[in-house]
Amino acid sequence: MISFHQVNKHYGNFHVLRNIDLHINQGEVVVVIGPSGSGKSTMVRCINRLETVTSGELVVDNVQVNDKNTDINQLRRNIGMVFQHFNLYPHKTVLENITLAPVKVLGVSQREADETALYYLEKVGIPEKADNYPTQLSGGQQQRVAIARGLAMRPKIMLFDEPTSALDPETIGEVLDVMKKLAQEGMTMVVVTHEMGFAREVADRIVFMDQGRILEEATPEQFFANPSEERARLFLSRIL
Numbered sequence: 001m002i003s004f005h006q007v008n009k010h011y012g013n014f015h016v017l018r019n020i021d022l023h024i025n026q027g028e029v030v031v032v033i034g035p036s037g038s039g040k041s042t043m044v045r046c047i048n049r050l051e052t053v054t055s056g057e058l059v060v061d062n063v064q065v066n067d068k069n070t071d072i073n074q075l076r077r078n079i080g081m082v083f084q085h086f087n088l089y090p091h092k093t094v095l096e097n098i099t100l101a102p103v104k105v106l107g108v109s110q111r112e113a114d115e116t117a118l119y120y121l122e123k124v125g126i127p128e129k130a131d132n133y134p135t136q137l138s139g140g141q142q143q144r145v146a147i148a149r150g151l152a153m154r155p156k157i158m159l160f161d162e163p164t165s166a167l168d169p170e171t172i173g174e175v176l177d178v179m180k181k182l183a184q185e186g187m188t189m190v191v192v193t194h195e196m197g198f199a200r201e202v203a204d205r206i207v208f209m210d211q212g213r214i215l216e217e218a219t220p221e222q223f224f225a226n227p228s229e230e231r232a233r234l235f236l237s238r239i240l
């Protein structure tokens with residue numbers, strides 16, 4: 001579903017991604033971990049071309065992401081993204097936040113979009129918040145709305161970039177539970193997170209990055225029991 005072949009990226013003179021090779025199958029859950037500044041966000045943002053690569057090849061759902069003929073809007077329709085900050089529209093209700101893109105971009109009727117939105121609000125556990133405004137919700141609830149908003153576009157891939165990093169500790173679990181459910185339903189997911197419990201329990205594969213490189217790829221069992229890279233060991237000793 002997602003294939004990086006020798007991908008490099010520079011920000012000016014700064015070499016942020018170095019020879020990235022990564023292949024993610026449909027239905028796979030890959031958790032990306034690594035120190036701050038190691039290029040995790042940049043790598044994930046390349047997948048929906050929020051960042052362009054400098055060299056190498058990136059193929060997502062059989063589409064060459066960086067080909068000039070690629071319809072970027074078409075590509076992005078298949079990829080949901082959830083960020084640390086939820087970026088909900090403050091002056092729109094929860095339901096309106098979720099239905100906006102399906103109506104505008106996919107051209108579905110408002111009625112159908114409302115039904116779909118309610119379905120996903122049920123799924124993330126807060127159907128009763130449909131008519132509330134984002135500020136009336138806790139951080140965890142807002143993030144669940146952001147996930148429902150992503151799902152309402154019926155994407156093939158969901159990208160999560162530190163989705164719980166801005167949340168109060170007591171609401172982190174409810175967001176991780178929703179993500180876990182999504183993983184169990186077979187969604188292809190790339191998740192940048194520092195939540196090692198989630199990584200251990202939900203990931204099919206852990207990717208450890210440092211200084212723009214993938215230093216290690218392993219199952220959670222292998223990675224947490226016995227990381228082969230010294231940098232990964234050091235990282236884990238600090239975080240766990």
Ligand code: ADP
Nearest residue numbers: 011014016034035036037038039040041042043
């Ligand atoms: P991570 O998500 O692992 O913390 P990032 O992908 O955000 O890392 O950033 C990797 C490196 O690239 C950092 O050193 C960061 O300062 C740098 N960087 C990120 N975005 C830009 C940008 N738009 N321009 C220049 N440097 C950037």
Ligand code: MG
Nearest residue numbers: 040041042161
């Ligand atoms: Mg980041």
